[in-house]
Amino acid sequence: MDTFLGYERTNGSVGVxxxxxxxxxxxxxxxxxxxxAREAPGAVPLFHGHGCGRAGRDLELHVRTLTNxxxxxxxxxxxxxxxxxxxxxxxxxxxxxxxxxKSVQSVVIQEEGGSLxxxxxxxxxxxxxxxxxGEQERAEIGIDRLVLGLECGGSDAFSGITANPAVGVVxxxxxxxxxxxxxxxxxxxxxxxxxxxxxxxxxDVAAEVKSMIQTAEQRTRDIxxxxxxxxxxxxNMDGGMxxxxxxxxxxxxxxxxxxxxxxxxxxxxxxxxxLVLMDAPGYDTESTAGLAASGxxxxxxxxxxxxxxxxxxxxxxxxxxxxxxxxxxxxDMDINAGAVLEGxxxxxxxxxxxxxxxxxxxxxxxxxxxxxxxxxxCLYVTGPSF
Amino acid sequence: xxxxxxxxxERDNVAVALEDISAGTEILLPDGRKIRSVSDxxxxxxxxxxxxxxxxxxxxxxxxxxxxAADIEMGEWVHSHNLEPMEEM
Numbered sequence: 001m002d003t004f005l006g007y008e009r010t011n012g013s014v015g016v017x018x019x020x021x022x023x024x025x026x027x028x029x030x031x032x033x034x035x036x037a038r039e040a041p042g043a044v045p046l047f048h049g050h051g052c053g054r055a056g057r058d059l060e061l062h063v064r065t066l067t068n069x070x071x072x073x074x075x076x077x078x079x080x081x082x083x084x085x086x087x088x089x090x091x092x093x094x095x096x097x098x099x100x101x102k103s104v105q106s107v108v109i110q111e112e113g114g115s116l117x118x119x120x121x122x123x124x125x126x127x128x129x130x131x132x133x134g135e136q137e138r139a140e141i142g143i144d145r146l147v148l149g150l151e152c153g154g155s156d157a158f159s160g161i162t163a164n165p166a167v168g169v170v171x172x173x174x175x176x177x178x179x180x181x182x183x184x185x186x187x188x189x190x191x192x193x194x195x196x197x198x199x200x201x202x203x204d205v206a207a208e209v210k211s212m213i214q215t216a217e218q219r220t221r222d223i224x225x226x227x228x229x230x231x232x233x234x235x236n237m238d239g240g241m242x243x244x245x246x247x248x249x250x251x252x253x254x255x256x257x258x259x260x261x262x263x264x265x266x267x268x269x270x271x272x273x274x275l276v277l278m279d280a281p282g283y284d285t286e287s288t289a290g291l292a293a294s295g296x297x298x299x300x301x302x303x304x305x306x307x308x309x310x311x312x313x314x315x316x317x318x319x320x321x322x323x324x325x326x327x328x329x330x331x332d333m334d335i336n337a338g339a340v341l342e343g344x345x346x347x348x349x350x351x352x353x354x355x356x357x358x359x360x361x362x363x364x365x366x367x368x369x370x371x372x373x374x375x376x377x378c379l380y381v382t383g384p385s386f
Numbered sequence: 387x388x389x390x391x392x393x394x395x396e397r398d399n400v401a402v403a404l405e406d407i408s409a410g411t412e413i414l415l416p417d418g419r420k421i422r423s424v425s426d427x428x429x430x431x432x433x434x435x436x437x438x439x440x441x442x443x444x445x446x447x448x449x450x451x452x453x454x455a456a457d458i459e460m461g462e463w464v465h466s467h468n469l470e471p472m473e474e475m
Contacts, residue, residue, distance in 0.1 A: 157430045161402050165394055165447075191471075195449050240402070240431035242464065243471040246451035253394075253447055341404050343390065 001177065001354050004146065004361040005138035006297075010101030013073035014145045016297045016361045018136060019044045019313055020129045021075045022122070023066065025093050026051030026086035032109055033081050035119035040126035043079070046312050047376040052086040053385035063088055065267040065379050067096045068293040070104075074313050076133030077103040079126050081118065084110030103129065138363070144178030144273065146361070149296030149314070150254040152185065153284035156304025157239025158321040160250015162349070163302035163337035167319060169350035170300065170357070171256035171275065180273045182264075182296055183255035186216035187282030191244035192252055196277070200260045208263040212279050219281075254302065266380050267293035284309065285378035288316070292377075298360060300353065301368075308332040309375060310368025317356060317366045334367050391415070391433060395448030400432040400464050402446075407433065413461070424461045432464040444469055 007015040023046045024033045030047045037045040046069060050062045070078050070093060078097050082090025090106040097104040105125045112118040150167060152159055171181040189196060193213040200206035221228045241247045261274040267290050270276040280290040284307060291299055292314045299314055301307070304321040306329040319335045320326040326336035334356055337349050360366050368374075391401035391413055407413065407427040412420055415435070427433045432446065438458040443450045452469040462468075 160447075161392060161394065161430070192449075240428065240465065242432070242466045242469045243452040245449070245472055246446060249447040249449055249451060257448075340392065346394075 001173065001358060002143055003140050004143060004358060005363070006141040006145075006361065007073075007076065007136055008139055008141070009073055011071075013295065014141050014297070015073040015076065016315065016363075017074040017313070018076040018133050019074055020077050020079065020126060020133055021046050021070065021072075021313060022079045022081060022126060023070050023093070024048065024051065025066070025080060025082040025088050025090050028052070028083045028086065029081045029109060032107075032115050032118045032122065035115065036079070036081065036122035036126055039119065039123040040130065042130045043126040044312050044374070048379055049376070050379050050381075051088045054087070054381075054383075055386070056383075058381050058383055058385075059087065061266060061382070062379055064265075065289065065293045065377075066093060068267050068269060068295065069289075069313065069377065070097045071100040071102060072292060072313050073295060073297055075102065076136060077129040078105075079122060079129060080104060080106040081122060082106060082108040084108050103132065105129065142178070143174065146174060146298070147180040147182065147270070147294075147296045148174055149182050149288075149291030149294070149299040150184070151284060151288055151291060151299055151316075152188070152251060152254060152302040153307040153309070154303045154305035155251070156321055156325075157241070158338065158341065159302055159304040160247070160253060161321075162340040162346075163304070163319045163321040164250055164253040166337045166340065166346050166349040166353060167254045167300050167302055168256040169347055170353050171254065172258055173350070173354065175256065175258040175274050178273060180270055180276060181255065181258075182270065182276050182278050182291055182294055183252065184278040184280040184287045184291060185251065185282045186212055186277075186279055187220055188251035189213050189248055189277075190217045190220065192248040195245075195249070196252065196260060199258075201274075205260060205263060209260060209277060212263055212277065216281070254300075264294060266290045269295045280380060283378075285375075286380045289377045289379055298357065300357070302337070303333075306332065308368065308371065308373050310366070310371075310373035312374035312377065315360050315366040316368040316373075317353070317360060318368060319353065332367050332371065332373075393435070394446060397448040398445045399436045399438065400434055400444060400446050403427045403429055403431055403433055405429055421461045424459050425463045427463045434458045434460055434462045434464050436460055
């Protein structure tokens with residue numbers, strides 16, 4: 001696990017895929033993006049539901065998320081598809097992408113004279129970009145330049161016993177080798193603030209950890225009211241969880257045991273190596289989009305009930321918490337951490353994850369990629385639109 | 387008869403039952419030690435690896451998950467009936 005074969009980018013980042021991303025500036029352009037992606041095989045559409053109708057914190061959040069997704073290391077070149085009258089314009093997004101040194105072109109639907117003309121022009125542009133990125137070859141890269149995103153979705157009583165601790169062993173290994181690991185889903189950290197604060201590298205980082213988790217808990221109480229205990233109290237007492245600490249420890253076990261070096265905002269790109277926390281909610285789709293925007297080249301995703309989702313730009317590797325799930329959804333599951341319940345050691349399962357991870361970094365498709373589970377990018381929102 | 391349990395961290399004083407364990411069953415620990423269950427322990431629930439006094443810290447994942455709300459015997463089922471959270475949530 002010392003090196004992998006990746007694509008060097010001019011801004012110093014490294015991709016494990018060489019995608020041509022077709023990105024709508026606004027949801028109104030999704031249709032044209034779909035037409036282009038159909039006509040230009042290999043182009044990756046990044047459908048999303050935003051780009052207009054918001055101001056303040058959410059506008060800032062969406063500008064950062066879309067810009068950072070477009071600048072993602074797994075993206076070799078970008079085609080931006082704008083409508084023309086939206087808040088986040090094609091011109092704005094393209095210039096932000098250009099600053100990163102990435103090749104970018106734009107098509108604006110109102111300027112081209114409608115969807116079919118835009119799709120025809122976009123197809124030509126996309127095919128040209130696909131040809132040009134195809135010339136780049138993979139080079140041997142140190143594993144310290146890997147940013148690994150961690151996610152859990154559809155957890156069960158065994159997620160915290162098998163899949164999450166096994167991923168934690170992988171996280172510790174990568175941190176030891178100088179890489180970066182991003183742990184998120186602050187709703188799943190409620191009750192463990194004191195533990196995570198203790199692991200922070202400085203008092204300032206500890207204060208940021210505390211504030212992030214306090215805010216997450218307050219938000220959960222505000223949204224759910226009398227039902228907050230369904231999230232804040234142990235999820236499933238029948239599964240043997242006896243306290244909120246025990247439940248959340250099972251979730252944060254994915255991050256391993258190393259020091260917390262930094263807390264970044266949703267979709268923020270870490271400036272530190274080592275274990276980093278990202279401020280994103282527990283909702284899988286939104287936290288996965290945040291992890292991708294923060295530059296994670298690959299995501300390890302643990303699941304107990306079985307979640308098939310991936311992400312358009314990033315290989316997502318699925319780790320099943322039980323053999324029962326692995327067998328019933330084998331088309332979607334990459335690794336069976338349930339083997340721990342049959343006597344396999346956590347480090348042994350971690351070793352299997354590392355082997356697969358290395359192959360996926362080098363180009364082997366994860367099951368979510370094979371099954372085209374990219375779906376749409378769900379961006380985090382904090383308030384209503386206007 | 388031996389029953390398998392999982393100890394997640396070496397600092398833990400509880401283990402996770404990998405199957406339903408009935409009272410009076412001999413449990414083999416990974417280090418070769420044997421303990422005997424003194425109560426039924428449901429699948430995926432916790433069993434105490436040591437005799438704990440009320441107020442003692444219960445450790446899982448190498449961290450405190452709560453305090454013993456009463457004295458707990460070695461081999462006893464540990465759950466919300468005899469474990470209280472570390473702080474009021």
